[in-house]
Amino acid sequence: MAVTQTEIAKVVGVSQTIVSDVLHGRARGRVRPETRQRILSTARQLGYRPNALAQALRMRQSRQIVYLATLDETMEFPALRESDLAGVAKTLRQQGYRLLIEIAKTTEQEANVLSEMIATGICDGGILRVYRGSEQLWKDLLEISEPIVLIGQCPHPDLASIAHDAPGLISQAIKHLNDLGHTLIGLVVPPVHDVYHELAIGAWRNQVGPAEKWFAVGEHRRDIADLIAPWLADPNGPTAIIAMNPACVLGATTSIRESGKILGRDIDLHAVDDLSSRWTYEPGIWFSGLDMDAVGIHAAKAMISMLEGSPNPGPIRLMPEIICL
Amino acid sequence: MAVTQTEIAKVVGVSQTIVSDVLHGRARGRVRPETRQRILSTARQLGYRPNALAQALRMRQSRQIVYLATLDETMEFPALRESDLAGVAKTLRQQGYRLLIEIAKTTEQEANVLSEMIATGICDGGILRVYRGSEQLWKDLLEISEPIVLIGQCPHPDLASIAHDAPGLISQAIKHLNDLGHTLIGLVVPPVHDVYHELAIGAWRNQVGPAEKWFAVGEHRRDIADLIAPWLADPNGPTAIIAMNPACVLGATTSIRESGKILGRDIDLHAVDDLSSRWTYEPGIWFSGLDMDAVGIHAAKAMISMLEGSPNPGPIRLMPEIICL
């Protein structure tokens, strides 16, 4: 049986109100030190734990945040990125909030699911992972009064969103490769059409000039290796390649190996990918490690600050460091 | 403002009790059809949503399950496996339960965190991901009265646990390789000492006889490739290798490539790994794909059945199919 404030009050011989005040160190808690000690010690002795549900009902605040993601069954890589989840969970917990997980079928449903959860009172706000948003979604989300933070490339200035600076990190990679002496830089991307990849591709197009033809879209390492092979065979081909996901990186390394070229000498490979997959790659490639843990931490912090009354921070964009594996 | 049963009652001109009964289709809901319709329509019109917190407080049941994991900062691969999380989330949601995520610092703390959460009433049970359990942990968990399901290799017969059949899948792999004509089968494992790997290594030791010396522990692909190189150079070396994680698989393929041998002709490689990482590997290797999604689904189902009063199912072990990549 759970110990309640009333039980403590009965044992000590005071009213339940006093118990509540003392246990929560409220201003009224300045009761007779003797009474105070009796309350505290019996509470500890009986193993009192405040009932979070009753608190939430009374305070009209659940202290729960929902993390909402869509799980596209057709995707080959699982969509629920755990790294950002961990960051969110840790940060929220530190501030006394709990984290709920919900899976929506489609992005369109996310707004509905969220407002449903808010309406039933089980959460005070939502962190939504959105890879493919739409104008309609932004509109729906703006109509929700509780705090919302998006994880993903949301362009709307009135919505808090955390993401990596896609154009920025491509520029950074290109600049880095330029400094290394490369002028012809190819790009390999997976066949997904989300904003992140569009922005990245756009940034690359704008900056590589005549190298624009060295562009490939591939899904598996073998396809990608075959797509890149002609680049490597061409004496006027690119001397550096940017790869945007694991399959692209592995495909590129395969192709480079098969061509007989040496990574880091004849050609440079720059991977732009989740930091957690760096152990999959061979040494010698450059790496813009997207830190999803940091994304999660930022998202949780933005959520907490909004819950505390701060204004909506709008889009926040993160930049990784370039490292050499 | 949230719409309550009382407000509906006022509008319709009945008592809140009737509203509650009608809205939940209870036995008492057999009110005058006319009243009934008025209640239902105004409820819909006003956008009534039951307050889950009040329900939970009244019913003494939160309909929330917590998923508890430790996040070992020293691990190179993130520990929060999203695939099982997704399975848990989907299944629980179908049954009207919500999923909470909690991160504990150490495995020892998991029992404390869980009982704390149960004491505050915010969850009805816990799904714990445990890679390195101890007798003490099992004891602590057994003292908790609410349903608990473990994800991981827990040997205790009185604790529900979901995991892959580690010895079984090693036997399966060895049998499969034997059928392919291999008699000398090596094993490469990562430097982790959890029950899963211990069981797997034990099963391998028991069955490969004289090949027992073809055993390597390595962390990165390069180390592993170097460890295996002598095996491949040895004319009496193993003709098949079982690799137990991504780094091992990548290290083995690297080594095989460098040795000039052809995968599937000169040597066979059998990967035992998370199904979701299959896209990382080269074609031609055999693959026991551990289906974490299925693990999550089983865990959630076990939890739900226990919540509904079924007896503790004890350990449940899953077996993957072998596929050829």
Next chain:
DNA sequence: TTGTACGCGTTATCAT
């Protein structure tokens, strides 16, 4: 067929 009254455990207001 419908309404009253109570309790779940807490916080907050207002007396004393």
Next chain:
DNA sequence: ATGATAACGCGTACAA
């Protein structure tokens, strides 16, 4: 300094 008392929204035993 302390205690009644009233909500919060809902479910349910009991009365009408």
